[in-house]
Amino acid sequence: MNGESSMILIGIGTAGAAIARGVSRAFGGGLRLVLADTDAATGEAGGPFTLLGGDRLSGRGAGGDVVAGRLAAEDSVKVLDEHLDGVRLAIIVTALGGGTGGGATLETAKHLSARGVPSVVFATTPFSFEGEDRQRNARGIMSMIEDAANSTFFLPLDKLVDNVDNMQEAMRRAIDTVASGVTLFWRLVERPGYIRLDTERLRHIISGAGRGRFAAVTAQGQGRASEVVDRLIRSEMLATSSGPVRSTLCGILAGDDLLLSEVGKIADGVRGAFAGLTFDLATVNDEATFSGRISVVLMLFESGAKAEDEARPGSVMSGRRRRTKGALSSGPTGRGRFKNAEPTIWNGEDLDIPTFIRKNLNLDF
Ligand SMILES: Nc1nc2c(ncn2[C@@H]2O[C@H](COP(=O)(O)OP(=O)(O)OP(=O)(O)O)[C@@H](O)[C@H]2O)c(=O)[nH]1
Ligand SMILES: [Mg+2]
Incomplete structure (x- = not known):
């Protein structure tokens, strides 16, 4: 991990953490990373991990309940602060549809905003075959996340993985896609090429991008x-x-x-x-x-x-x-x-x- 980086990647929820871990691997560990989930098992898969809602949910996940995910994050989002020293841009990666990805992402984006740290959210939305409940979970929280974060990218899994109804392939595609977006931000912030985008300009674009x-x-x-x-x-x-x-x-x-x-x-x-x-x-x-x-x-x-x-x-x-x-x-x-x-x-x-x-x-x- 590169402690000097001014950018942090935050993976939220079980699938969100897995995508963030994959993106981080693509960077050869050169990116500050923290994973946050209400499910303690996510921490066992490796990477710096923060358990959300420990007292409330006992590390068993939010069970698809967005309100439970939100409350869990409300209780414990401050534990992320220890990872935020010197951070000027936070990239949140999550998968909507369950309880933690949606609920905890909202609370995290609000918390970052209160600390003056801009956030960009990359969030997958569920496959249609996952059913109406998960779609509703995702739809219900999207506009709230959009209001709390500085920029949001919703990536429909149906479109990311056209013609492939296979979760492994979906995960790989999600990782690849998010990695390319993260790469751009990371490089623009830290190692620009010969046509530069002034860092303040980049922050300005992100700040109001929606x-x-x-x-x-x-x-x-x-x-x-x-x-x-x-x-x-x-x-x-x-x-x-x-x-x-x-x-x-x-x-x-x-x-x-x-x-x-x-x-x-x-x-x-x-x-x-x-x-x-x-x-x-x-x-x-x-x-x-x-x-x-x-x-x-x-x-x-x-x-x-x-x-x-x-x-x-x-x-x-x-x-x-x-x-x-x-x-x-x-x-x-x-x-x-x-x-x-x-x-x-x-x-x-x-x-x-x-x-x-x-x-x-x-x-x-
Ligand atoms: N690409 C990909 N997406 C997945 C995979 N598993 C789950 N998802 C997606 O992620 C969404 C959220 O699921 P989870 O990550 O299990 O939910 P969570 O955020 O951990 O929330 P709770 O488990 O309810 O606490 C699902 O609705 C799927 O769309 C996977 O293996 N690959
Ligand atoms: Mg989970």
Whole structure:
């Protein structure tokens, strides 16, 4: 674990902790990590662990009861504080549907906000085959989490794992997808590439971003820049719209061979298809991991940046977000005809999966 990092990954609930553990492994342990669950068994699977609601639930989990998960976290969320020294950005990873993932994520995001630590939540939502109760659990808590956190990405498992009703595959996909989003934030904050996004600007984007959608695609070889744009336009993950696009954050992760013409092609293609009111572009250079390949992480946010007074350093991450849904946007275009397109498989590999996961590489920071 890297105690110097200003970013922490918090995995909440049983599946949330498993996803966070997988993401952390993809980083070769270079990420601050804490896992929190009401189920003591989660702690036995490894990683720094905090038991929530010990007195109330005796380490047996919330049994699918969101209220129990919330109360458990209310009792004990402060125990996370010992992990928060020097933290400037918290990424919460969870799986909605059970009691802890939803309830404890809400309380954790509120607690972080009270401490002035911005939070980005990546949360899977249940498969439809899991049934109405779990869907209801998830739906009931989503907007509350959205209000408490600075940015939220809800990732429907049905879409993450199209045509595969297998939990192992779902877990792998969830890990890969969240890992690519976490990679972008981590690198932008700690090791930016030659097109930098000022850290204050990043904090500003995150602070008022609201609900977002994101997708990550990877391609290599000649034409890789056009290919990533094509595949982003086709991405089911970006097509789930509950509101117009307000701001767009595009991160290009690549090795030393990244050409400026490729950056231009990707920026133009993405801007053309997913125009929002603001468009931010950044590159992350990592020769060891991305050599020969380009990975593009695209985040579309439906709310705007905060009002300027809320965006001042020192106040940027506290206070309530100004809701700007429905405001000015040209919205996403051009996905309709690609809606049912298959993912591109190259040499037997699904290039949607981040390289460092497919190649089982550790990111060495
Ligand atoms: N990707 C993936 N998702 C899973 C897996 N197991 C459960 N989930 C998802 O995670 C959701 C939440 O389940 P859990 O993590 O067991 O619930 P919890 O947050 O621990 O809550 P309680 O057990 O009620 O305390 C489920 O509704 C599923 O959608 C898995 O093996 N892989
Ligand atoms: Mg559980």
